[in-house]
Amino acid sequence: xxxxxxxxxxxxxxxxxxxxxxxxxxxxxxxxxxxxxxxxxxxxxxxxxxxxxxxxxxxxxxxxxxxxxxxxxxxxxxxxxxxxxxxxxxxxxxxxxxxxxxxxxxxxxxxx
Amino acid sequence: xxxxxxxxxxxxxxxxxxxxxxxxxxxxxxxxxxxxxxxxxxxxxxxxxxxxxxxxxxxxxxxxxxxxxxxxxxxxxxxxxxxxxxxxxxxxxxxxxxxxxxxxxxxxxxxxxxxx
Numbered sequence: 001x002x003x004x005x006x007x008x009x010x011x012x013x014x015x016x017x018x019x020x021x022x023x024x025x026x027x028x029x030x031x032x033x034x035x036x037x038x039x040x041x042x043x044x045x046x047x048x049x050x051x052x053x054x055x056x057x058x059x060x061x062x063x064x065x066x067x068x069x070x071x072x073x074x075x076x077x078x079x080x081x082x083x084x085x086x087x088x089x090x091x092x093x094x095x096x097x098x099x100x101x102x103x104x105x106x107x108x109x110x111x112x
Numbered sequence: 113x114x115x116x117x118x119x120x121x122x123x124x125x126x127x128x129x130x131x132x133x134x135x136x137x138x139x140x141x142x143x144x145x146x147x148x149x150x151x152x153x154x155x156x157x158x159x160x161x162x163x164x165x166x167x168x169x170x171x172x173x174x175x176x177x178x179x180x181x182x183x184x185x186x187x188x189x190x191x192x193x194x195x196x197x198x199x200x201x202x203x204x205x206x207x208x209x210x211x212x213x214x215x216x217x218x219x220x221x222x223x224x225x226x227x228x
Contacts, residue, residue, distance in 0.1 A: 043219030
């Protein structure tokens with residue numbers, strides 16, 4: 001029979017609101033994490049990274065939080081803009097490897 | 113600087129035909145990755161090269177898939193014969209020399225393959 005594609009988790013926000021995108025990672029040995037943004041029809045692009053010896057890292061309008069105890073990452077986007085609409089992926093690098101494993105992604109929709 | 117360049121951007125072919133996807137990594141990058149993206153499976157690593165040498169091809173789904181990197185500025189991913197289930201977006205990414213477990217991947221814009 002026909003297979004049904006899995007739908008990505010979706011976060012819908014109003015322009016100007018703050019957005020929080022969550023990611024659970026699987027490997028407790030992972031020590032480096034990256035958030036990527038993928039706009040429609042394009043490849044993923046680096047947003048921000050964080051090492052496991054940090055709990056928080058800030059960029060321009062973005063902040064990444066890392067909770068190693070529960071293996072959880074979040075990406076916070078301040079004052080979300082329509083141009084932030086995209087699919088956001090977290091990627092983890094297990095210790096000793098520089099090959100990232102990507103999560104399933106979250107679709108962010110920003111309404112003007 | 114030019115980013116990772118992939119061609120073709122779109123390919124529509126019939127089942128059984130050979131498909132060749134091409135990638136030019138960023139100059140100076142020494143690692144190259146081929147990923148496949150589908151709604152069902154997300155982003156899957158197919159194979160990666162380090163200094164033109166294939167390091168891990170465990171993600172290549174079947175013998176119908178092969179990848180080569182004859183030099184530092186060019187790689188191909190070939191599917192022969194193609195099947196409808198190969199329909200996906202194929203991404204090439206490259207990465208520069210970095211101290212161990214660091215560094216972002218730079219992705220191309222992808223090749224969208226449709227096998228009828």
